[in-house]
Amino acid sequence: MPRINSTDELEKVRQEILSQRDPNKPCISICAGAGCLASGASEVIAAFKAEIEKQGLKTDVNTKGTGCPGFCERGPVVVIYPEEICYLQVKPEDVPEIVSQTIKEKKVVDRLLYLDPSTGEKATHESDIPFYKNQERNIIGNNIKLDPKSVDDYLALGGYSALAKVLSRMTSEQVLEEVKKSNLRGRGGGGFPTGRKWEESRNAPDEIKYVIVNADEGDPGAFMDRALLEGNPHSILEGLTIGAYAIGSHEGYIYVRQEYPLAVENVTIAIKQAEEYGFLGRNILGSGFDFTIKVHQGAGAFVCGESSALMTALEGRAGEPRPKYIHTAIKGVWDRPSVLNNVETWANVPLIINKGADWFAQFGTERSKGTKIFSLVGKITNTGLVEVPMGMTLRDIIYKIGGGIPGGKKFKAVQTGGPSGGCIPEELLDLEVGFDELTKAGSMMGSGGMIIMDEDTCMVDVARYFLDFLTDESCGKCVPCREGIRQMLKILTHFTKGKGKEGDIELLEELAEVASDASLCALGRSAPNPVLSTLRYFRDEYEAHIKEKRCPALSCKELISYHIDPDKCQACMICLRKCPSEAIGGGKNQIHVIEQEKCTKCGTCFEVCPPRFGAVKKISGEPVPSPIPEEARIIVRESKQK
Amino acid sequence: MDNGRIDQIIDKHQGEASSLIQVLLEIQSENHWLPKEALERVSEKLQVPLTRIQHIATFYKAFSLVPKGRHEIHICMGTACHVRGAPRVLDTVQDLTGLKPGESDLDLKFSLQTVNCLGCCALGPVLEVDGKTHGKMAPSKTAEVLKNCD
Amino acid sequence: MSEILLQIDGREVEAKEGMTILEAAQNVGIVIPTLCHHEKLEPYGACRICTVEAEIRGWTKLVAACLYPVEQNLVVRTRSEKIDKTRKMILELLLAHAPDAWDLQDLAKEYGADKDRFEKEASFCIHCGLCVRYCAEVKKKNAVGFVDRGTRREISFIPEIASKECWNCKECFPLCPTSALQAAYVLVEALAFPKSSFESELDLKG
Numbered sequence: 001m002p003r004i005n006s007t008d009e010l011e012k013v014r015q016e017i018l019s020q021r022d023p024n025k026p027c028i029s030i031c032a033g034a035g036c037l038a039s040g041a042s043e044v045i046a047a048f049k050a051e052i053e054k055q056g057l058k059t060d061v062n063t064k065g066t067g068c069p070g071f072c073e074r075g076p077v078v079v080i081y082p083e084e085i086c087y088l089q090v091k092p093e094d095v096p097e098i099v100s101q102t103i104k105e106k107k108v109v110d111r112l113l114y115l116d117p118s119t120g121e122k123a124t125h126e127s128d129i130p131f132y133k134n135q136e137r138n139i140i141g142n143n144i145k146l147d148p149k150s151v152d153d154y155l156a157l158g159g160y161s162a163l164a165k166v167l168s169r170m171t172s173e174q175v176l177e178e179v180k181k182s183n184l185r186g187r188g189g190g191g192f193p194t195g196r197k198w199e200e201s202r203n204a205p206d207e208i209k210y211v212i213v214n215a216d217e218g219d220p221g222a223f224m225d226r227a228l229l230e231g232n233p234h235s236i237l238e239g240l241t242i243g244a245y246a247i248g249s250h251e252g253y254i255y256v257r258q259e260y261p262l263a264v265e266n267v268t269i270a271i272k273q274a275e276e277y278g279f280l281g282r283n284i285l286g287s288g289f290d291f292t293i294k295v296h297q298g299a300g301a302f303v304c305g306e307s308s309a310l311m312t313a314l315e316g317r318a319g320e321p322r323p324k325y326i327h328t329a330i331k332g333v334w335d336r337p338s339v340l341n342n343v344e345t346w347a348n349v350p351l352i353i354n355k356g357a358d359w360f361a362q363f364g365t366e367r368s369k370g371t372k373i374f375s376l377v378g379k380i381t382n383t384g385l386v387e388v389p390m391g392m393t394l395r396d397i398i399y400k401i402g403g404g405i406p407g408g409k410k411f412k413a414v415q416t417g418g419p420s421g422g423c424i425p426e427e428l429l430d431l432e433v434g435f436d437e438l439t440k441a442g443s444m445m446g447s448g449g450m451i452i453m454d455e456d457t458c459m460v461d462v463a464r465y466f467l468d469f470l471t472d473e474s475c476g477k478c479v480p481c482r483e484g485i486r487q488m489l490k491i492l493t494h495f496t497k498g499k500g501k502e503g504d505i506e507l508l509e510e511l512a513e514v515a516s517d518a519s520l521c522a523l524g525r526s527a528p529n530p531v532l533s534t535l536r537y538f539r540d541e542y543e544a545h546i547k548e549k550r551c552p553a554l555s556c557k558e559l560i561s562y563h564i565d566p567d568k569c570q571a572c573m574i575c576l577r578k579c580p581s582e583a584i585g586g587g588k589n590q591i592h593v594i595e596q597e598k599c600t601k602c603g604t605c606f607e608v609c610p611p612r613f614g615a616v617k618k619i620s621g622e623p624v625p626s627p628i629p630e631e632a633r634i635i636v637r638e639s640k641q642k
Numbered sequence: 643m644d645n646g647r648i649d650q651i652i653d654k655h656q657g658e659a660s661s662l663i664q665v666l667l668e669i670q671s672e673n674h675w676l677p678k679e680a681l682e683r684v685s686e687k688l689q690v691p692l693t694r695i696q697h698i699a700t701f702y703k704a705f706s707l708v709p710k711g712r713h714e715i716h717i718c719m720g721t722a723c724h725v726r727g728a729p730r731v732l733d734t735v736q737d738l739t740g741l742k743p744g745e746s747d748l749d750l751k752f753s754l755q756t757v758n759c760l761g762c763c764a765l766g767p768v769l770e771v772d773g774k775t776h777g778k779m780a781p782s783k784t785a786e787v788l789k790n791c792d
Numbered sequence: 793m794s795e796i797l798l799q800i801d802g803r804e805v806e807a808k809e810g811m812t813i814l815e816a817a818q819n820v821g822i823v824i825p826t827l828c829h830h831e832k833l834e835p836y837g838a839c840r841i842c843t844v845e846a847e848i849r850g851w852t853k854l855v856a857a858c859l860y861p862v863e864q865n866l867v868v869r870t871r872s873e874k875i876d877k878t879r880k881m882i883l884e885l886l887l888a889h890a891p892d893a894w895d896l897q898d899l900a901k902e903y904g905a906d907k908d909r910f911e912k913e914a915s916f917c918i919h920c921g922l923c924v925r926y927c928a929e930v931k932k933k934n935a936v937g938f939v940d941r942g943t944r945r946e947i948s949f950i951p952e953i954a955s956k957e958c959w960n961c962k963e964c965f966p967l968c969p970t971s972a973l974q975a976a977y978v979l980v981e982a983l984a985f986p987k988s989s990f991e992s993e994l995d996l997k998g
Contacts (some may be wrong), residue, residue, distance in 0.1 A: 035762050072764030114649035220720025220759035258667065258704050259760055297699055300703030301756060301941070313863045317694065318660035318701040318941070323837055323859050375759075375763055377722035383764035399816030415721065449763075451721045464726055469758060475701075480878075482919070483885035487910055514881040517854050517874070518840045578782075579739065584800045603730060603780065689930065692950050693937025700939040 003278035005287040007164040013142040014161075017152050026061045026103055027081040028052075029090040029144050033068025033230055034262050035223075036075035040091065044076045047092035051099045063101060064150075067143030067231020070373075070385030072133055074114070078124055081541035086126040087112040117381065117403065119238050131382045136363065136371050136389045139347050140224075143231035148266045153272040154234040160279055163238050166245055167287035169224060170353075174509075175246040176202060179349065182357035183369045188214055188305075189341030189420065190522075191368075191435040191448045193463065197339055200329040200445065204337035209249040210334070211240055212340040215256040215263065215311060218302035219418030220469070220631045222633035224373040224469070225343040229256065229263040234349075235269035237293065237344035242353060244291050247339055252291065255310050257298040268295055300417075302473035306521055307340045308332075309475065320475040321521035344373060363389035368434035371463050372445070378415075378452040381406045388433070398452060409454040412553075413537070417446030420468045420475075420526035422533025423459065442533040444526075458555035459538040460545050464492035466530040474523060481524025484515035488531060497558040502547035505535065550621025559602045560620045564605070566591050566628050568615035571635050575605035575616065591633040643673045648683045655717075659688050663698060666705060671749040675706045711746040711753035713791045715739070716770040720759030723766035727780070731767045732756065738788055750792070797952040798866040811870055813857040814842060824857050824870050825879065825899055827886075827969060828920040833929055835859050836921055839897070841882050854878070876903060884909040890916045892972035917947055917972035923964040933957045936964070937975075949977055949986035 004010050028035075030045050046120030048063045073076055074088035080102055087098065090112060101107045114120040116131045123129045126144075146153035154160070166175055180195030213236060217225040229236060240252050256264050266471055271293055274280040279608040282290045296314055303309045304319040311333045312484040332338025348370060352360045368390035374397065377383050383485045389395060394414060398404065405411050413423040420444035424431065431437055436443050453462065476482045488511050491504050511530030519525045535542060544550045551559040564575075564584075569591045576584045578593055583598035584605065592615075595606070609616040651668045655661035665688070669680055676699055685692045699705045709747050736742060739752050746753040761767045765777025769787060776787055796807045800817050807816035812835060817824050827839040835858040842857040847867040854874070869875070883905035886908055887896060891907040893916070900907060924947060927935050935953040939946055949958075958977060 035764055038762050038777045221722040223761040223763050226761040297664060297667055299667055313663065316660040318697045325860050339707055365668055377763040378725045451725060457725055471943045474942040476942045479840050479882050479885055482943060510881060516880050518843050518878050520837060539669050691934035693934045695936050700940045
């Protein structure tokens with residue numbers, strides 16, 4: 001492919017690509033994102049390719065592995081174009097039927113369609129599925145339509161037209177003004193106005209400046225950056241190049257966490273392709289602008305998601321954050337002006353350039369413009385990535401799109417913002433999602449993780465979990481964070497083991513104050529948030545743990561006991577056999593009893609007791625009823641003939 | 643790993659000190675651990691103090707200063723997996739292998755490590771063995787997955 | 793370098809651009825406590841005991857005096873209820889590691905820090921980093937460094953370098969506010985120093 005040397009040439013190439021593509025030609029798109037791959041998508045892709053070949057349809061039908069569309073719970077996801085028929089949880093065994101029925105006979109395979117659990121209705125097209133219908137998929141919508149390893153696919157969808165517009169018709173000031181006008185705020189967690197950050201770097205007096213993509217998505221529960229980088233890497237490259245042009249940088253870095261090997265692979269391929277086509281390198285599209293991008297892998301450290309720590313890691317050091325009294329936009333990597341933005345922030349840039357700041361600003365609220373991709377995970381029916389305009393209520397996201405809580409359980413809280421965020425309870429579900437609204441409620445937007453928790457989740461344990469996470473991930477340099485978290489974790493662990501005492505909550509609050517006031521970086525300053533927000537909304541759970549040694553959610557191992565209700569037990573022997581500690585006594589017609597001293601609280605008996613009996617119970621805060629006498633344990637079964 | 647191979651990796655990154663972490667990642671990936679001699683060679687060639695390399699090798703979880711087992715087991719302890727029962731999966735794996743996170747068994751068959759989020763949150767709890775991801779894990783299913791490792 | 797006028801504890805203080813609040817204060821005899829600071833080393837900002845209130849354009853924030861650059865019209869307060877509370881807690885957290893450390897006793901008294909507030913921790917090291925930084929920046933030998941992260945972070949000597957350099961140097965020993973450094977040195981000497989040729993010969997001879 002010879003290098004494209006002007007924006008006119010680019011349009012010619014684009015038209016050529018489009019002319020060779022028949023929009024009516026059937027295309028089988030199978031999601032090849034990390035989630036679906038884990039569910040067996042590569043076998044499905046191989047099965048389709050083999051079946052198409054077998055049926056002699058290779059020239060008439062396209063088959064491709066695509067980027068992640070976000071409906072991970074129901075993967076492997078397959079969409080058949082041009083009809084947009086969407087099949088879910090497809091297995092290799094289903095492939096021959098799909099090819100003969102849908103491809104050849106244009107008939108729908110009913111059993112693979114989405115079934116709405118509340119209405120019982122099926123949805124044929126992707127756009128009919130409630131999960132997708134209520135989203136505004138400006139950014140992630142393209143993922144299912146392209147093969148991330150094909151730059152031609154990206155061009156066919158209009159890719160690199162924003163870059164062409166910028167390099168041929170806009171000055172760098174105009175680009176900056178457009179981004180400022182859009183009021184785009186960082187999507188990584190800070191929510192800092194992107195245009196202002198770019199302006200600071202642009203005005204900094206230094207010849208050498210850097211632009212950086214933060215793809216160190218460390219917030220557990222968040223995977224939208226993975227989906228974007230894996231699924232549509234060129235969109236990030238395009239955004240980054242535009243940003244570099246705006247501030248006057250010629251060197252870019254993409255810092256990807258090493259836990260995302262597929263993202264590293266796809267973005268590395270994309271950079272090579274971009275260099276070949278002339279979207280990177282010297283004199284891009286004949287504009288005289290030079291720009292190159294390097295990929296740096298992370299090595300397993302959550303703290304490297306913090307911007308100054310990431311820059312320290314880029315310099316080849318241990319990722320210890322630095323004080324940001326002087327913004328990194330002015331003194332960043334190697335003390336040069338550096339603009340660091342999150343993957344999703346960069347992905348918004350081509351859109352803003354192509355459609356304009358005014359178009360962008362029509363979505364969202366007064367102070368939070370545009371759309372945001374959230375990862376809806378945890379105790380929710382439809383887990384996956386959802387892209388919605390800012391301002392949608394939490395209730396709509398969780399119930400209309402997420403399908404509510406499975407298993408008939410009651411909603412308890414939604415955790416947002418990762419380890420720096422907090423838990424939002426039911427009474428605040430009508431909160432309109434936005435940066436400031438979430439912060440006011442005691443949490444924060446963070447990178448967009450939304451972890452749904454139900455009645456079985458212990459909020460004290462949630463706080464303990466996050467502190468445990470941070471004791472490992474903190475860099476350990478400063479006292480308030482390292483020692484503060486150490487002591488807070490100790491106290492919370494005591495709570496979950498029934499060793500809490502009066503005065504502990506007050507000590508927790510004091511430690512929280514010092515950590516948030518005096519820590520060196522945002523990790524330490526926000527470390528107390530999970531504790532403080534759970535104390536704010538779920539104080540009663542804390543008090544139960546301390547005063548009554550009771551876990552209301554029946555979750556903390558040391559505070560619960562398992563007990564088999566003699567009135568319900570039918571001596572089916574299932575739990576007896578499965579108990580890994582052989583702690584259950586009983587027999588074929590003898591009611592089962594758990595020997596408490598041997599019980600390791602693994603929960604297997606609770607898991608396997610047939611739902612129609614429901615004999616295994618969890619008890620907390622009260623003594624276990626003594627086992628009934630042996631004679632009373634014999635079950636006399638009525639004879640089968642009556 | 644011989645010095646020749648290490649030198650090759652360093653040269654690939656133009657011998658720049660800032661590529662230190664990338665160099666170590668490659669050595670770790672090929673060799674499955676970072677022997678002391680390798681660190682000393684890197685220190686010499688890149689002209690960086692051994693203390694900085696030691697800090698990096700212990701700061702970042704991707705690196706191991708001891709040999710690892712043939713089968714690396716990673717259990718995701720991210721929030722979404724945690725809420726869906728990952729601690730119980732961890733307990734079961736610990737019981738089955740006799741290992742605690744960070745340990746490898748004496749015949750170097752298994753290495754167990756907890757990871758803070760693999761990015762497959764919709765499929766939690768997630769278990770990764772030899773790079774292959776297994777979603778929707780339950781304590782009862784883990785035995786099956788591990789049995790298939792020789 | 794331009795002149796900057798700021799206020800510290802109600803006093804007008806002259807400073808030069810590029811100075812930190814700590815430097816400006818020390819120049820006029822205002823005392824701000826420090827633990828990880830040393831005149832021969834780059835400021836570190838790890839102990840946070842030099843935390844002060846800095847007010848500019850109506851906003852007050854808590855900053856580390858050893859690192860925060862002076863600004864025109866900055867108003868600094870080195871003592872307040874909030875600052876004292878913060879310093880007291882930092883001291884109590886450190887005293888859990890090194891309850892008898894000489895350098896902590898006077899400060900503990902001044903701020904009313906209780907050495908028994910928290911359960912004693914196993915390691916005396918308070919992570920001031922003076923040893924590591926001195927060996928790197930002044931002696932340029934890099935015999936001792938940090939390892940690991942979070943609550944597991946510790947100092948560690950490199951046996952091959954320490955066995956050659958430390959005996960004749962030991963300049964970092966008096967810098968250590970606790971006795972952690974000396975303990976770490978002795979341990980690595982006993983367990984990990986490479987054998988001298990004399991010792992190896994002794995081994996061979998049985």
